[in-house]
Amino acid sequence: MHRRIVGLVLRAALPAAALVLASMTTAGVAVADETCNSPYIAKLIKGQEDYIYVWALGVEGVGDGSDKLVTIDVNPKSKTYGKVLGSVSVGTRGEAHHMGFTDDRRYIWAGGLAEPNIYVFDIGKDPAKPALVKTIKDMADKSGYLGPHTYYAMPGRMLVQGLSNTKDKSGITGMALYNNKGDFIASYPMPTDNGGDGYGYDLAVNPKRNVLLTSSFTGYNNYMRPLGDLVKDAEAMKKFGNTMVAWDLKAMKPKQVFAVPGAPLEIRWSLKAGDNWAITATALTSKLWLVKESKGEWTAKEVATIGDPAKIPLPVDISIRRDGKGLWVNTFMDGTTRYFDLSNPEAPKQTYEKVTGKQVNMISQSWDGKRVYITSSLLANWDKGGADNEQFLRGFAWDGKELKPTFEVDFTKENLGRAHHMKLGSRSLKSS
């Protein structure tokens, strides 16, 4: 019954998605910011951040063509405000995507969706100059998973969500657990029974409730394919995730599978004390979904619409305020940044929108919510073409009414590639 509902909704959603996406030259999906970090990371930056680290996809013919971690000065009091301080190339191009801090915030783990490699950057010795200190190469051999996506700090270890697998490169995947030294510990397959579709994307925990939530996207065969081709392939378009899973965090066992049609992506728990709900956005169906606890059971329900779903605006990233009262949503296709009032998470209301780029992907906010950062790239083969292929990091000031541009770094002009995931840094976090 459960699975039947999922299938029905997906079939209804995808033809419209295919139609709209096919009319675009190119398009695409993405996690970010100070309010989205693992709760096990205690060193949050609650004042002015000094740096933004951008994990950029290499582009052939641009700079060295390799994926790289770019450090940008974002402290308005600095003489080099809005400037690139440096970059660390990993020497290969592997569809750089996401990254995450270790629980001590001394290291960033980052990876690409085209390979199983995980790159470990030391940001503790000198937060202004990250250094590549290790490459973890055994994820495929040890877990069978490909395309490490989310890097979620657990005490003394990192839980890595894969998007695909090495066997058939479909979306059937799982999570790999490493200790902070980079030694593989265990793997956990996404459930394929009781309504589970086996797909993975993001993960986020509520330790007070012993709950791990996971979402679902698609596999290598789809996300590495040019979008124009993909959307014409009806069979391939059926191969997107339509579920979220609530896990017993302690036992690392799936407990409940929710039907959430249309590729639910980023997951954000409300950080407000006493709140026990999380929110996500579905890429293909353009909805906000609320996952909450009620009478000891977890439920998922659709609570809002993002833009006009018929036009497939493609929500790709969300960023929640630290008090859980507001949510930024970036939609890739129309390059729009929307703000939803989450005072009642059961009924979010859009109160603001602004076109912030020809294509926009990740969105991050400072702890106080006064600064908002946006990047442009979704996936190499899904980004738009020609003049629409802007590649940037843009800074904005938010006064509660208007997003005002503060600085911009043009990643193409700077020979840096495609700007994707962001993490905030501070010189005060230098290891002693």
Place this chain on the structure above:
Amino acid sequence: MRSAKAELALVALASAGAALAPGPSRAHEAALPPLEFEPPAPGTYTLQRIMPAPDGEVLGLDGHSHRLARFTHDRITVLGFVYTTCIDPEGCPLAQRVFDSLQRSLVETPALRGRVRLVTLSFDPARDTPAALRAYAGHRAADERSGVAWYFFTTRSARELTPLVEGFGQDVRVSVDRLGGLPRRELSHVLKVFLIDRAGFVREIYSSLFLHPQTVLNDIETLLMEQ
């Protein structure tokens, strides 16, 4: 399917009755934050081997030198880093309260007697001398006769401490709090408590978000049920 050995362990622990669950009537435990979820039953989940516990030179309360490895093997060990002047309620004092509760539960549980030890290791060698640590430990210090050994260690220097904190992944940074008038040296750290199996492998790392006597006792029971 559980092994016969595991079944025996379960029976033994079950016979200990409610002693495994810290009773609400205890004044100390009333101050602990409540556990907001029903933890999975012991033995129904796996505690992964996260990493080998590091070894190094430590000083006991009597000022004598020991290898830490002697106190992280052969019994199940619950180890926490503290510094005695810590006042962060979510930090060392929380760990201490949980350890106090654990000690009482262990004393009251015959099935666990002699099978579990507690270790408190200071990461402030400059101030936490053996004498300072002795005052801090008070009556808690190891009493093998009760069947529950609680050891307190410090180190001679930052040089001896570093490989231990690095090995455990216990991040520590020195900061100065100037808000209270006189500058106060503080050790900024994320609370971590380590559960170590008899072979010396770290099997769980608790943060303040889920450090609770009940979860630790369940995990101890789970380890005891292993082959």
